[in-house]
Amino acid sequence: MADKGRDFRLADHLPNLRPDRRPASPDELPRQRNGVTPQMHGRYPDYNVLEEADHWDEVTRRLVLERLEKVPPIRFFTHGEARTLGVFCDLVMAQDREPKIPVLNIVDAKLFAGQLDGFRYADMPDDRETWRRLALGLDAAARQHGAGDFAGGAAEDVQTRVVDALAKGKLHGEVWDELPPDKTWKVVSRAILSAFYSHPWAWNEIGFGGPAYPRGYARLGVGQRESWERAAAFERDPVKDTEQRGVRGT
Amino acid sequence: MSRRHELRTLLRGALRPPENDSAFLLDVHRRAVPRERMAHYDDSFSVDLVIVGAGAGGGTLAQRLARRGWKVVVLESGPFWDPDQDWVSDEAGSHRLYWTDDRVTGGSDPVELGKNNCGHGVGGSMVHYAGYCPRFHPSDFEVRSRDGVGEDWPIRYWDLKRHYERLELELPVAGDYWPWGDPHRYPHTPHPIAGGAETARGGARKLGIEMRVGPVGITNGAFGNRPHCIYRGYCLQGCKVNAKASPLVTHIPDAIDHGAEIRAHCMATEVVLDDATGRVTGVRYIHGSEERFQRAEAVAVAGYSIETPRLLLNSTSRRFPHGLANNNDQVGRCVMVQGAPQVAGRFPDEMRMYKAPPPEISSEQFYETDPERGFARGFSIQTVGPLPIEHAQHVLGHGHWGPALREYMRDYNHWYTLGVLSELLPLPDNRVTIAHGETDGNGIPVARMDYSQCDNDRKNIAFAKQTLHDIFEAAGAQDVLVTDRYAHLVGGCRMGTDPDRSVVDADHRAWEVPNLFVADGSVMPTQGSANPAITIMALSCRLAERLDLKRLDARAHRQQSRRLRAPVPSRSSAG
Numbered sequence: 001m002a003d004k005g006r007d008f009r010l011a012d013h014l015p016n017l018r019p020d021r022r023p024a025s026p027d028e029l030p031r032q033r034n035g036v037t038p039q040m041h042g043r044y045p046d047y048n049v050l051e052e053a054d055h056w057d058e059v060t061r062r063l064v065l066e067r068l069e070k071v072p073p074i075r076f077f078t079h080g081e082a083r084t085l086g087v088f089c090d091l092v093m094a095q096d097r098e099p100k101i102p103v104l105n106i107v108d109a110k111l112f113a114g115q116l117d118g119f120r121y122a123d124m125p126d127d128r129e130t131w132r133r134l135a136l137g138l139d140a141a142a143r144q145h146g147a148g149d150f151a152g153g154a155a156e157d158v159q160t161r162v163v164d165a166l167a168k169g170k171l172h173g174e175v176w177d178e179l180p181p182d183k184t185w186k187v188v189s190r191a192i193l194s195a196f197y198s199h200p201w202a203w204n205e206i207g208f209g210g211p212a213y214p215r216g217y218a219r220l221g222v223g224q225r226e227s228w229e230r231a232a233a234f235e236r237d238p239v240k241d242t243e244q245r246g247v248r249g250t
Numbered sequence: 251m252s253r254r255h256e257l258r259t260l261l262r263g264a265l266r267p268p269e270n271d272s273a274f275l276l277d278v279h280r281r282a283v284p285r286e287r288m289a290h291y292d293d294s295f296s297v298d299l300v301i302v303g304a305g306a307g308g309g310t311l312a313q314r315l316a317r318r319g320w321k322v323v324v325l326e327s328g329p330f331w332d333p334d335q336d337w338v339s340d341e342a343g344s345h346r347l348y349w350t351d352d353r354v355t356g357g358s359d360p361v362e363l364g365k366n367n368c369g370h371g372v373g374g375s376m377v378h379y380a381g382y383c384p385r386f387h388p389s390d391f392e393v394r395s396r397d398g399v400g401e402d403w404p405i406r407y408w409d410l411k412r413h414y415e416r417l418e419l420e421l422p423v424a425g426d427y428w429p430w431g432d433p434h435r436y437p438h439t440p441h442p443i444a445g446g447a448e449t450a451r452g453g454a455r456k457l458g459i460e461m462r463v464g465p466v467g468i469t470n471g472a473f474g475n476r477p478h479c480i481y482r483g484y485c486l487q488g489c490k491v492n493a494k495a496s497p498l499v500t501h502i503p504d505a506i507d508h509g510a511e512i513r514a515h516c517m518a519t520e521v522v523l524d525d526a527t528g529r530v531t532g533v534r535y536i537h538g539s540e541e542r543f544q545r546a547e548a549v550a551v552a553g554y555s556i557e558t559p560r561l562l563l564n565s566t567s568r569r570f571p572h573g574l575a576n577n578n579d580q581v582g583r584c585v586m587v588q589g590a591p592q593v594a595g596r597f598p599d600e601m602r603m604y605k606a607p608p609p610e611i612s613s614e615q616f617y618e619t620d621p622e623r624g625f626a627r628g629f630s631i632q633t634v635g636p637l638p639i640e641h642a643q644h645v646l647g648h649g650h651w652g653p654a655l656r657e658y659m660r661d662y663n664h665w666y667t668l669g670v671l672s673e674l675l676p677l678p679d680n681r682v683t684i685a686h687g688e689t690d691g692n693g694i695p696v697a698r699m700d701y702s703q704c705d706n707d708r709k710n711i712a713f714a715k716q717t718l719h720d721i722f723e724a725a726g727a728q729d730v731l732v733t734d735r736y737a738h739l740v741g742g743c744r745m746g747t748d749p750d751r752s753v754v755d756a757d758h759r760a761w762e763v764p765n766l767f768v769a770d771g772s773v774m775p776t777q778g779s780a781n782p783a784i785t786i787m788a789l790s791c792r793l794a795e796r797l798d799l800k801r802l803d804a805r806a807h808r809q810q811s812r813r814l815r816a817p818v819p820s821r822s823s824a825g
């Protein structure tokens with residue numbers, strides 16, 4: 001399949017439409033040729049949103065570029081918590097190799113600064129405490145599967161089963177008798193998704209236009225692209241295209 | 251009528267709405283509201299009215315009354331925004347637009363607060379609302395008599411109609427001719443729509459569902475010194491362009507020009523009552539670390555459906571041991587949200603739904619009760635255009651995480667999203683209270699909101715979701731993803747005709763306190779399936795008129811007492 005490429009007009013790569021409900025492997029995509037995507041999956045292999053940074057207003061540009069240039073250190077979580085939760089965040093976002101978006105560091109910075117979301121479920125602790133208890137709860141759940149702890153001792157399929165149970169709200173015992181797993185999932189996934197999809201590498205991966213002030217958008221119709229937006233993989237010949245535009249591979 | 255409308259359409263941006271110069275008072279070269287000439291009143295000077303909250307309700311009320319010569323101070327807990335410096339074209343970076351102080355959310359169907367429905371700073375939640383400005387339908391004001399559910403309002407649609415019309419000129423609202431409810435036109439012509447909306451509209455049409463463009467409070471063409479929309483899609487992150495309407499650009503500039511003071515970073519902690527007279531005397535508030543007290547002849551609370559009840563409940567006195575105006579135990583009750591599930595559809599072509607404003611087209615065909623559907627009242631259908639973080643939450647809400655989530659997100663550009671607003675019914679046990687033993691950074695007890703759906707609510711949401719499903723199927727979607735959520739907040743201090751079952755009367759006046767008013771969405775007895783912003787503004791517009799009429803008799807008494815005090819407000823040049 002990698003040889004002839006895929007047709008993204010079809011939807012047969014989407015989990016809902018596949019017999020096993022699992023996605024096609026992203027390794028069938030080209031490697032990102034221009035700029036960086038998480039794990040270098042190249043659905044839009046020649047699109048680098050950062051090339052547009054000169055067109056963004058200065059306040060936005062500073063904010064977005066800071067996400068690349070200043071990875072915040074872990075200050076809120078303990079070393080042990082960070083180890084467990086780092087593995088957890090990587091599983092939730094399927095970041096199985098470098099380059100990785102530093103999701104946990106971004107979450108840590110928010111919690112360290114006390115930047116919360118403006119509400120707490122009545123039967124839940126403060127978001128900061130929820131994260132700490134999640135670390136304990138992941139270890140507890142891993143032990144229930146006979147593993148030592150979540151990050152080090154558990155095989156990958158045990159880790160996956162634990163996260164899946166959390167996502168479905170089906171964890172029991174110890175920490176989880178006091179901490180509702182469904183709401184815990186809501187609280188932590190909200191922070192993880194916000195960290196991951198606010199990062200320009202993720203915008204490269206999904207072909208998102210990014211900040212658009214003061215330039216705006218002019219080509220709004222079905223299948224239309226601005227001059228600087230790029231095609232998805234397999235829509236054009238990568239060799240010719242990179243030569244034409246003088247893009248160097250990574 | 252039609253000729254007049256054509257002429258108005260032609261002249262649109264050049265026409266000044268009556269008695270509101272806001273769009274023309276803005277600067278051409280920067281987006282911040284000019285406030286070099288803003289009045290500054292001394293705390294000890296008893297102003298005519300102090301308003302708590304500078305959002306849709308408070309901002310509009312301040313402008314109207316300042317125009318009529320009232321001395322008005324607005325206390326706003328958040329900042330006075332400068333769109334150029336404070337706002338970004340970025341989802342995660344817009345966190346500070348939301349009310350993020352501590353709150354507790356409970357009940358069997360708890361509502362996410364913060365980003366979802368709560369604003370902060372001058373302009374209020376309208377700073378980050380999508381921009382939809384539909385009117386309520388005439389039926390919304392009499393749902394108890396018509397449909398046997400909810401509550402009748404003490405006023406009718408026709409009491410608000412001319413206020414809607416006036417506000418539609420001021421925002422201004424752009425859209426197609428509107429056939430639903432009380433049919434009407436909009437002053438600005440409809441915006442162009444993007445491919446996704448076109449596709450969804452085609453699917454709806456196949457099912458006999460009509461979707462129309464707008465109505466949105468977004469200028470189509472320049473309007474005064476507010477420029478044309480640039481279709482960048484970041485309406486929910488604060489409009490850096492000044493094209494989208496919020497009180498910050500539609501009413502605050504004119505209020506300031508007519509002598510109102512908008513005092514930012516002022517967190518109201520108590521509406522103070524004189525136990526001897528039973529009248530309120532002003533508002534205690536925290537500015538920086540300093541506690542201050544603004545004297546006033548009357549107080550209007552406009553903090554929206556959670557902060558308004560919280561402030562009243564926290565204002566206890568000998569006469570009102572359970573909170574101001576709450577001897578009948580009604581404050582905080584019947585708070586409402588709309589059911590707002592979203593369905594995303596996948597198409598062979600790229601839709602790139604991040605372009606164009608999220609609010610593009612909508613339908614009110616299912617707004618009214620249809621006995622065949624098996625539930626009372628209805629819903630509206632709207633486009634929502636989520637940006638990546640929002641869409642990722644949608645995918646996760648459908649149950650995908652890890653590799654499946656990433657795969658769906660890589661496919662983002664092929665998706666388009668529709669949402670509904672389901673009218674959920676007012677229930678007395680859905681209530682804002684004070685969370686036991688919890689305080690915020692200022693030591694003020696925090697609010698708790700409990701929310702549970704009733705059977706009618708569940709049926710409405712399920713039917714609405716199925717309708718979106720059908721539309722995408724008809725449009726040729728290859729896959730759909732569904733997620734549940736809520737939108738908007740209203741109720742909590744409802745207006746009514748029965749002093750035992752409401753907090754304020756038809757003039758927004760607290761039943762038990764003659765000079766205390768509530769001027770925000772919390773007075774709404776029901777919510778319809780319309781976005782509440784323009785109705786909140788219309789209510790304030792009407793309230794201002796009523797207050798100004800009533801002031802005639804209050805004035806004689808006031809002028810006498812003022813002569814004793816005398817300090818004149820300083821019109822200083824400090825910004």
